Amino acid sequence: MTGDAAEWRPTAGLTALQRRAAMLARLRAFFAEREVLEVETPLLSAETTLDLHLEPLSSTVDAPGIAGRRMYLQTSPELAMKRLLAAGSGSIYQVCKAFRGGERGRWHNPEFTILEWYRVGWNVHRLMREVAALIETLLAGSRRLKPATHVSYADLMRRHAGIDPQEASIQALRRAVADGPSPVDTSGLDRDDLLSRLFGERVEPEFAPDRVTVVFDYPASQAAMAQLNASDPRTAERFEAYVGDIELANGYGELRDPTEQRQRLERDLTSRRGTGRPLPPVPSRFLAALESGLPPCAGVALGFDRLLGLDLGAGSIDEVVAYPMERA
């Protein structure tokens, strides 16, 4: 980059912009064929995530009837789409912008394109197969992927990190993180932070670059909005999909119990308070939708820019978005 004079120019080439348009068209065809309804929900909303590891950006809206209201740019369309599901929408998808403060790097931009979809009446394993199919279909023009691998979180941690994620003591996890090739000062890191670090350092680099790897049965402590496994409640119906070490998608067998959901949100709020982070309100419209009844469903969010990056063989998100944050 050659300083200020070039900053009006896009960082993505024309080819990337054309491929983005083509991939969006194929994505819409994929869901049209499967009769999943495309929807739009607000990007700017009074309710947002309380997830400890996500930082929503906010704005104040002043308009007739809405005086000085604090509104949040969505970190994903999850809350609003679940309200549609509770209202009887049936299976839906959305491709839109999402925003996450504090996230900038090779494959992160604070503003990015997210694809999120929900399958009513599906269990999580059926959705996992559809996620692999979607990735394979959208990448078919540039690379032929081998059949997807499905493997549990615990198996991967045992195999590549030598750690049993349920049984390992916190001391053993600290040691493993501190002794890694890129050591970390582990003070202030909790069990899940340590597991997450080990997974990133020891497991993700082992994923094959020529196939989708679907990781399922995450620890219950990392359930986020997934329901716990009925057969083993130490794990949750949460999965992630990768190609190589690029994390593409995160999905759940969705938690439907409003009481359990409220407890998790309160727990998140308590953790946020403890670290001095901003405290958005408890999302009451979302909880009311759950009270009224979320149909059994599975849902997933996928980073569209990263998928396009794989399609183009790009080395960073900057090669596939017209204007990353520094030029926006």
Place this chain on the structure above:
Amino acid sequence: MASYNMNQVRTGLKVLENGEPNVIISCDFIKPGKGQAFTRVKMRNLLNGRVNEKTYKPGDLLEGADVIETSMQYLYADGEHWFFMNPDTYDQVEADAAALGGAEQWIKEEDVCNVTLWNGHPILVAAPNFVTREVVETDPGLKGDTSSGGSKPAKLETGAVVKVPLFIQTGESIRVDTRTGEYVSRGKT
């Protein structure tokens, strides 16, 4: 010195790690969708050249190192130290053999060298990329002999030994690339 948080670290920044000055050569932001963010930092130790990698949490801080690179004129050596002068302020510094790291075999009084100072003390001295030096010793008997690949060793006035073409004789000046230690051409006479 200032401290840097993880939103401020970038390539080229000079920082202290275990009390020693390092230059950051890469930093990667790592963040799973649902999990703790980390920054993986690769840095080169400016004292010993070793590359190390460490990973930091968002709240971690790196302490800045007072490291500057500056052009200084080589004055003389006393057998133990090499003395350099800032041509603007006339301030003098003395560098040890570790900081010279081989540059001593190229440099000659009045050469302008790139000197890296940490807290004002030289930790790295780079000879000028190209120098013209007199050959003080080379074997004349090798003239015409092509069995050694057309080159022969020649000792320079500053101590370095370089391979030179067979036609170079003692007393001639040659131009050398100090980064590779290779002969470039005959020097201007």
